[in-house]
Amino acid sequence: MTEKFVKTERPWNVVVWDDPVTPMSVVVVIFKRIFGYSNNKCTQLMLTVHHEGRAIVWSGNRERAESYCVKLQVAGLQSTIEKED
Amino acid sequence: MAGNRLFARRRDGRVEVRLNEAGRTVAREAFGRVVAAERDPSHEWHAGLNSPIDPSEDIDSPVAALDRQHEISTNAELAYMTLNEQFLNESEAWAWLSTFQIALRSTAVANGLLSEEKLSACEPELMNFIRTIQQFLFGLAECF
Numbered sequence: 001m002t003e004k005f006v007k008t009e010r011p012w013n014v015v016v017w018d019d020p021v022t023p024m025s026v027v028v029v030i031f032k033r034i035f036g037y038s039n040n041k042c043t044q045l046m047l048t049v050h051h052e053g054r055a056i057v058w059s060g061n062r063e064r065a066e067s068y069c070v071k072l073q074v075a076g077l078q079s080t081i082e083k084e085d
Numbered sequence: 086m087a088g089n090r091l092f093a094r095r096r097d098g099r100v101e102v103r104l105n106e107a108g109r110t111v112a113r114e115a116f117g118r119v120v121a122a123e124r125d126p127s128h129e130w131h132a133g134l135n136s137p138i139d140p141s142e143d144i145d146s147p148v149a150a151l152d153r154q155h156e157i158s159t160n161a162e163l164a165y166m167t168l169n170e171q172f173l174n175e176s177e178a179w180a181w182l183s184t185f186q187i188a189l190r191s192t193a194v195a196n197g198l199l200s201e202e203k204l205s206a207c208e209p210e211l212m213n214f215i216r217t218i219q220q221f222l223f224g225l226a227e228c229f
Contacts, residue, residue, distance in 0.1 A: 019190060019193060019199065020193070020198065020199065020200060020201045020203075020204045021189050021190065021192075021193045021198065021204065021215060021219070022186065022189065022190065023219055023222050023223055023226065025222075025223060025226040025227070026182070026186060026222050026223075026225075026226045028226075029182070029226045029229045030186075032229070033179070033229065066138060066139070066146060066149050067149075067152075069138050069149075070138065070149050070152050070153045070156070071156075073136065073138070073153055074153055074156040074157055074160065074183060075182075075183045075186060076183055076184075076185075076186025076187040076189065076190050077186070077190075078136060078190065079138075080136075080137060080138060080139065080140055081138060081139050082139070082140075082141065083141075
């Protein structure tokens with residue numbers, strides 16, 4: 001009898017950080033454009049950024065996280081990636 | 086209020102630019118500075134365009150960094166080339182929004198305006214530039 005192990009990788013998070021100059025409506029528009037989330041989800045994420053200073057906007061494999069992070073930076077938001085704890 | 090909007094989405098899908106000459110001069114300055122900053126490592130906005138992707142690494146992936154540089158340059162050059170247009174298509178309007186937002190954040194980073202307190206204490210001329218770009222962004226965001 002052999003034991004099978006499923007190796008699970010911790011996901012990578014895409015984080016967006018708050019700043020004092022970016023209009024809230026712009027953050028919502030950028031989230032909608034890049035992730036295709038609903039208006040409600042984009043607004044909730046934007047409010048999390050605003051109130052908590054940061055929000056995890058996407059999680060998954062590193063390559064896609066890096067790609068989304070670049071798209072957010074190209075749109076002018078402060079974004080980084082981090083491995084989930 | 087509709088008559089005072091700086092940008093308007095038309096029924097044919099294009100975005101109408103209603104900026105006067107003074108507004109287009111501010112847009113020219115903002116877009117031109119993003120184009121220059123992407124090319125010049127000593128430009129005061131350059132650091133703001135090259136923030137870390139993965140802060141836990143000493144160096145970001147060169148492919149990701151190049152991709153970012155290419156995309157920012159493409160958007161800024163497209164925005165600059167369409168400065169005098171009355172109507173923008175979808176890609177052009179997105180290039181304007183992205184480049185205004187890059188200009189806004191780069192201004193904040195270059196001047197250390199990373200908190201509400203610092204922002205409210207900044208020079209009037211700088212504040213005026215920031216408020217103007219924010220107004221442009223409010224108007225453009227309504228078109229998406």
